[in-house]
Amino acid sequence: MGLLNKLDDPYYGGGIILGKVEDILNWGRSKSDWYLQFGLACCAIEFMAVNASHFDFMRFGCIPRTSPRQADFIIISGTVTFKMAERIKVLYEQMAEPKYVISMGSCSNCGGPYWEHGYHVLKGVDRIIPVDVYIPGCPPRPEALEEGMIRLQEKINKQAIFNKRKRLAEEEKQELIIDN
Amino acid sequence: MGETKKVEFEYSQIDSERMRLNVGPQHPSTHGVLRLEVELDGEIVTEVIPHIGYLHRCFEKHCEKMTYPQVIPYIDRMDYICAMNNEWPYVMGIEKLMGIEVPEKVEYIRVIFAELNRIANHQIAIATFGLDAGAFTPFLYLFRDREFILSIFEKASGGRLLYNYYWVGGLAADVHKEFKEDVLSIVKQVRETNKEIADLLLYNKIFIERVANVGILPADVAISYGCSGPVARGSGLAFDLRKDAPYSIYDRFDFDVVTGHGEVGTVGDCFDRNIVRFHEMEQSCRIIEQAIEQMPMDGDVREKLPKKIRPPKGEIYTKAENPKGELGFYIVSNGTDKPERIKSRGTSFVNLSVLPEISKGYLFADLIMILGSVDIVLGEVDR
Amino acid sequence: MQAQEIYEKLKAEFGDAIIEFNAEPFFDPFVLVTTDKLFDICLYLRDTQGLEFDYLSCLGGMDYKENLGVVYHLYSIKLKHTFVIKVTVSKENPFVPTVERIWRTADWHEREAYDMMGIQFEGHHNLIRILCPYDWENFPLRKDYVQPDEYHGMKVPY
Numbered sequence: 051m052g053l054l055n056k057l058d059d060p061y062y063g064g065g066i067i068l069g070k071v072e073d074i075l076n077w078g079r080s081k082s083d084w085y086l087q088f089g090l091a092c093c094a095i096e097f098m099a100v101n102a103s104h105f106d107f108m109r110f111g112c113i114p115r116t117s118p119r120q121a122d123f124i125i126i127s128g129t130v131t132f133k134m135a136e137r138i139k140v141l142y143e144q145m146a147e148p149k150y151v152i153s154m155g156s157c158s159n160c161g162g163p164y165w166e167h168g169y170h171v172l173k174g175v176d177r178i179i180p181v182d183v184y185i186p187g188c189p190p191r192p193e194a195l196e197e198g199m200i201r202l203q204e205k206i207n208k209q210a211i212f213n214k215r216k217r218l219a220e221e222e223k224q225e226l227i228i229d230n
Numbered sequence: 231m232g233e234t235k236k237v238e239f240e241y242s243q244i245d246s247e248r249m250r251l252n253v254g255p256q257h258p259s260t261h262g263v264l265r266l267e268v269e270l271d272g273e274i275v276t277e278v279i280p281h282i283g284y285l286h287r288c289f290e291k292h293c294e295k296m297t298y299p300q301v302i303p304y305i306d307r308m309d310y311i312c313a314m315n316n317e318w319p320y321v322m323g324i325e326k327l328m329g330i331e332v333p334e335k336v337e338y339i340r341v342i343f344a345e346l347n348r349i350a351n352h353q354i355a356i357a358t359f360g361l362d363a364g365a366f367t368p369f370l371y372l373f374r375d376r377e378f379i380l381s382i383f384e385k386a387s388g389g390r391l392l393y394n395y396y397w398v399g400g401l402a403a404d405v406h407k408e409f410k411e412d413v414l415s416i417v418k419q420v421r422e423t424n425k426e427i428a429d430l431l432l433y434n435k436i437f438i439e440r441v442a443n444v445g446i447l448p449a450d451v452a453i454s455y456g457c458s459g460p461v462a463r464g465s466g467l468a469f470d471l472r473k474d475a476p477y478s479i480y481d482r483f484d485f486d487v488v489t490g491h492g493e494v495g496t497v498g499d500c501f502d503r504n505i506v507r508f509h510e511m512e513q514s515c516r517i518i519e520q521a522i523e524q525m526p527m528d529g530d531v532r533e534k535l536p537k538k539i540r541p542p543k544g545e546i547y548t549k550a551e552n553p554k555g556e557l558g559f560y561i562v563s564n565g566t567d568k569p570e571r572i573k574s575r576g577t578s579f580v581n582l583s584v585l586p587e588i589s590k591g592y593l594f595a596d597l598i599m600i601l602g603s604v605d606i607v608l609g610e611v612d613r
Numbered sequence: 614m615q616a617q618e619i620y621e622k623l624k625a626e627f628g629d630a631i632i633e634f635n636a637e638p639f640f641d642p643f644v645l646v647t648t649d650k651l652f653d654i655c656l657y658l659r660d661t662q663g664l665e666f667d668y669l670s671c672l673g674g675m676d677y678k679e680n681l682g683v684v685y686h687l688y689s690i691k692l693k694h695t696f697v698i699k700v701t702v703s704k705e706n707p708f709v710p711t712v713e714r715i716w717r718t719a720d721w722h723e724r725e726a727y728d729m730m731g732i733q734f735e736g737h738h739n740l741i742r743i744l745c746p747y748d749w750e751n752f753p754l755r756k757d758y759v760q761p762d763e764y765h766g767m768k769v770p771y
C-alpha cells in the first residue's frame with residue numbers, strides 16, 4: 051500500500067501521512083505475522099528450508115511461535131490424516147482471532163497423490179478448517195510459499211476492522227440490490 | 231515418656247506421585263507428528279509410550295493399485311529427506327527380478343547421488359539435533375550447504391525434494407555437462423563447513439555436557455531391536471550393508487565404516503550416534519571423489535529402460551543402506567504389471583521402537599536429545 | 614550358509630513341522646512351517662551355532678486371498694547370511710505365536726501386521742493398533758477391504 055513511499059514523496063513532506071487508522075493497523079498487522087511452528091510431512095521440509103538462510107522467511111516479519119495462542123496464522127504443510135485432523139482442528143480453535151490458514155501443497159489442498167486410495171488421508175484440510183491461501187505443488191517450491199505469504203499479506207491489508215458487522219451488512223444489502 | 235520409633239527408609243523407596251505427560255503430536259521437538267506419552271517421577275522419565283500413525287498415508291495399499299513405475303513417487307514420499315536413497319533398493323529389486331544389467335554410467339551416477347543425499351540427510355539430522363539442544367546457528371550453516379546439494383539434484387531431475395529419478399533399468403535423465411566440477415565444488419564446501427560445525431557444535435563443551443552419557447544403547451539391545459544405520463553403528467557395531475552385503479558397485483570404493491567408541495562418554499550414547507553421522511559425511515565425500523574419478527562421461531543412461539515393466543512371478547527382499555539404516559522392500563510379483571504386495575521395512579519405524587528402552591531413567595530434557603539423536607522421519611515411520 | 618543347508622538342518626531337527634522348501638528361480642528361498650512349532654524354530658535359528666540369526670529384518674503380514682500369512686526375513690549380523698520363513702493361517706482363525714520374546718523388534722512389526730491384516734499374535738503383550746486410530750474398523754490391507762464412508766464425521770472418499 052506504499053505508506054513508506056508516501057513518506058518519500060516531497061509533496062507529503064515532513065513525515066506526515068494522512069490515512070485511515072484502519073490502513074495503518076492493517077499495515078502493522080500484515081508485516082508482523084507470527085506463525086505456528088508446525089510441520090506435517092514432506093512439505094514441512096521445504097518449509098524448514100524457507101526458514102533457513104537461503105530463503106529467509108523472517109524478512110516477511112514471520113517468527114515461529116511454539117504455542118498456538120501466540121500465533122497469527124498456521125501453515126498446514128503436508129498430508130492431513132484422520133488421526134491428525136482432529137488435533138489440527140483443536141490447534142486451530144486454540145489460536146486467537148484474527149487467524150489465518152495457509153494450505154501448503156497438494157495434500158492439504160485436496161489429498162494430493164493420496165486422493166484415490168488413501169483410506170486414511172483427509173482429502174483437503176478445508177473440510178475441517180477454513181483456508182485463506184492455497185499453494186499448489188508437490189512440494190511447492192520455497193518461492194511459491196513466499197508468494198503465498200505475500201498473498202496472505204495482501205488479504206490482511208484489505209480487511210475491515212471497524213464497524214465490521216455494519217459494513218458487511220451494508221455490503222450485503224448492496225449486493226442484494228445489484229442482484230435484484 | 232514414650233519411646234520414639236525409628237523409621238528407616240531408603241531414598242529410592244520414597245515414591246513421589248507419578249505424572250503422565252503428553253508430548254506432541256504438535257510439538258517443536260518431536261520432528262514431525264509423533265506423540266509421546268511420558269510417565270514422569272519428578273523429573274525422571276520412567277516410561278515412554280510412542281503413539282505413531284499420525285502420518286499413515288497408506289503406502290502399501292497404494293502399491294497394490296499402481297503399476298511398478300508409478301510406485302516410485304510414493305517411495306520418494308516415504309523418507310522425504312533422502313528420496314534418492316529410497317528409490318534405490320526398490321529399483322534394484324525389480325532389476326534383479328527382471329534380470330536387467332544397468333550401464334556403468336548409471337551405477338556411478340546412482341552412487342554419487344545416493345552419497346550426496348546421505349550428506350544432505352546427515353546435515354539435517356545434525357542441524358535439527360543442534361536445534362533441539364538450543365543451537366540455532368549450525369542450522370543456518372548446514373541448510374545453506376544443503377541448498378547447494380539440492381541444486382545439483384534439481385539440475386538432474388527437476389525436483390528439489392522428491393525426484394523420481396532412479397528408474398528401473400536406468401535414470402530419468404542424464405546429468406549436465408559440468409556435473410563433475412559441480413559435485414567436486416560441493417564436496418569441498420561440505421568439508422569446509424564440517425570443520426566449522428565440529429568447532430561450533432559437536433566439540434563444544436556445553437554440547438558435550440548435554441549429550442555425553444545420555445541415552446546409552448548397548449550393542450546387543452540394538453541388534454535385538456533391529457536397529458541399523460548410525461543408531462547401530464553408534465553402539466560400536468560395524469553393521470553397514472554397503473560393506474556387509476555389497477550391492478551395486480560399492481565394492482570398488484575404499485571407505486571406512488564409522489563406529490562409535492565412546493569418545494567423550496560411554497559407547498552408544500547420543501554423542502556417539504551423532505559423531506558417527508558427522509564422520510560418515512567425510513566417508514561419503516571420499517566415495518564421491520573416487521566415483522567422480524572413475525565415472526565415464528559418455529553413454530546413454532536411458533538405453534536399458536525396458537518398454538514394459540512386468541517382472542516374472544516371484545518374491546524378493548531387497549535392501550540398501552539408507553542414511554538412517556537398512557531400508558528393505560519385500561516385493562511380491564504375480565506376473566502382471568502391478569505388484570501383488572510390497573511390504574516396506576521402514577528404517578525409522580524400527581529405529582524408533584528402541585526409544586522407550588533407551589530413555590528410561592534419564593531426565594525429561596534428555597528425552598528430547600535422545601529422540602533427536604535417533605533421527606527419525608515420520609513419513610517412514612508411518613508410511 | 615546356503616539356504617539348502619539351513620533347510621536340511623531344520624528338517625533333521627523338526628521333521629514334519631517343516632512343510633515345504635521352495636528354491637524356485639525368482640524366489641528368495643524360503644521354508645513354510647507350521648504355526649505350532651514356529652516359536653521353537655525361530656529360537657533354534659537364533660541360538661544354534663552356525664545359524665545365529667540374531668536380526669529380524671522384516672516381518673510382514675500377507676493376504677493370499679484364501680488365507681493369511683506371515684513372512685519373516687532373517688539376517689545374521691555375524692555370519693551375514695539370510696533366510697526366509699513363512700507361515701499361513703486361515704482367515705477365520707488367524708492365530709500365530711508371537712516371536713516378540715526372541716527378537717524384540719517383532720513387537721512393533723507384529724502390531725503393524727495385526728493392524729493391517731488382522732493377524733492375531735498369541736502371547737503378544739500389547740496387541741493393539743499402531744498406525745490406524747485405535748477405533749478404526751476392519752483391516753485395510755486385506756484384498757477385500759472397502760473404504761469407509763465416514764470417520765468421526767469427516768468424509769473419507771474424495
Ligand code: SF4
Nearest residue numbers: 092128155156157188
Ligand atoms: S503435497 Fe506432496 S510434498 Fe507435500 S506433503 Fe503432500 S505428498 Fe508430500
